[in-house]
Amino acid sequence: MDTIASLFSFITTPVSWIIVQFHKLYGAIFGPDTGWAWGLSIVSLVVVIRICLIPLFVKQIKSMRNMQALQPKMKAIQERYKNDRQRQSEEMMKLYKDTGTNPLSSCLPILAQSPFFFALYHVLSKIASGDTIGVLNQELVNSAREAHIFGAPIAAKFMDSEEKVAALSASLTDVRVVTAIMIVLMSASQFYTQRQLMQKNVDLTVKTPYMQQQKMLMYIFPLIFAVTGINFPVGVLVYWLTTNVWTMGQQMYVINQNPTPGSKAQDNYLQRLLKSVSSHGEVRGRRRRSVVQAIVAKGADRNDNERKFFAGLAKAGFAAQADGTVIKSDTVTADAEAGSAARRQQPKRQSKAQRQSGGTHQTGEAKPSLEKQQDTPPKPAGKSSPATPRQAKSGQRKGSQRPKHPSSKK
Structure with missing residues (x-):
């Protein structure tokens, strides 16, 4: 030595x-x-x-x-x-x-x-x-x-x-x-x-x-x-x-x-920053604003900690800006609430029988027929309207029928 x-x-x-x-x-x-x-x-x-x-x-x-x-x-x-x-x-x-x-x-x-x-x-x-x-x-x-x-x-x-x-x-x-x-x-x-x-x-x-x-x-x-x-x-x-x-x-x-991006220390730091923003409604300190600015500039390249931080801001009703500040954004909160409400109010899926009949609601009530809703004039006696389609018999296909060949029997 x-x-x-x-x-x-x-x-x-x-x-x-x-x-x-x-x-x-x-x-x-x-x-x-x-x-x-x-x-x-x-x-x-x-x-x-x-x-x-x-x-x-x-x-x-x-x-x-x-x-x-x-x-x-x-x-x-x-x-x-x-x-x-x-x-x-x-x-x-x-x-x-x-x-x-x-x-x-x-x-x-x-x-x-x-x-x-x-x-x-x-x-x-x-x-x-x-x-x-x-x-x-x-x-x-x-x-x-x-x-x-x-x-x-x-x-x-x-x-x-x-x-x-x-x-x-x-x-x-x-x-x-x-x-x-x-x-x-x-x-x-x-x-x-x-x-x-x-x-x-x-x-x-x-x-x-x-x-x-x-x-x-x-x-x-x-x-x-x-x-x-x-x-x-x-x-x-x-x-x-x-x-x-x-x-x-x-x-x-x-x-x-100044933790390393993606580390446990960064997650703890961003959670402290989120708590501070939620309490004061702003990003306090130049260094903190530079951190938020750097995260905003990353765009899609943000790591899990940074995405978690942005999700917390949105949940609190804030939106991060390019200069590192945050603004109170009702749109972010409204979009989040609308999205959750839409997920809660999605209609129930109908069964195959209900889709085929087309006349039954989830409450069991029959849909009113289209012909009944329309006010049509009465038909002349003894005459049939050429525009009215023939009622389909059991086993036949609904809707307009293909015309028969002239040589076929009536």
Whole structure:
């Protein structure tokens, strides 16, 4: 670990400078040699680094959304070449290249933090040995060696010997208890962050290599932290626990406010939005209006969550507009009520006998004959009207009869 940390020694000077600047601030409040002053300086270092990494986090979110949009195509490739793994991998790589998607973008924040992580490890290792590094002079190094966080020096490790811990004015039991608790919290926070991402912000119905990768990371990263954490100084554990908590809060914000389309989180978000529209009669907030505007623009390409949201709006008597607003629409409600009323008032289906007779209603009353309804003049006696059709005998076809052939008998 010391060899790896030495590779990032070029960044130890800016890291140590940031820590010293925050130590001046917190030292004036809590005292320069306290664990609060040095511990909060490390926490503030994390905050500065994570603020600088926000553009990478945004890129990570966009890459994950692209991966979600590609999942149907990835599923089709997987089913088409399910017996040819090599061809399947080639088609996947081609799809990534054509769409400009990088499946490893989800690891960008962690990779970008690695130089700062190892630089801090290198700084704390020098503090433990009493050597100056970066902008830390001997006075600051001695002050940091005396700083304890819940009885554990910030430069002590879980695997340190009792003699080394005693040289830092601490007991081995205190160091191991504090480091063990911090390792557990660090691993648990990492696992929870990845788990809530998998359960709420992705579509688990589609099995793709990307989903398998995310599921694998959910178990691998906490295991890595648990195994390697015993070799980290207390100050590095503070750093990594803080960045995990930051990531967890950042992920919760994204899930609640900007969920992935088609995910469970989107369904919960749209239901909250529907409840707000029903209560206030409008879409409150520019960001919410942009969400409604994007859903309206999708047209027939809306997912199930978005169609459910629009159905809820119609049921509440609202219609979404292209600019993201909603209007009170009586037509939507009237159409819905008319449709339900029409379904309730459909006439009963008549039997075959009723259709043939044509004279019986559902109530059993006979239809009045057409001849009876018309006021026709009386026929002259002894003469028959040539226009009046002959009454059909039993077994004969009703209606006009075909004329007989002249040679036939009358």
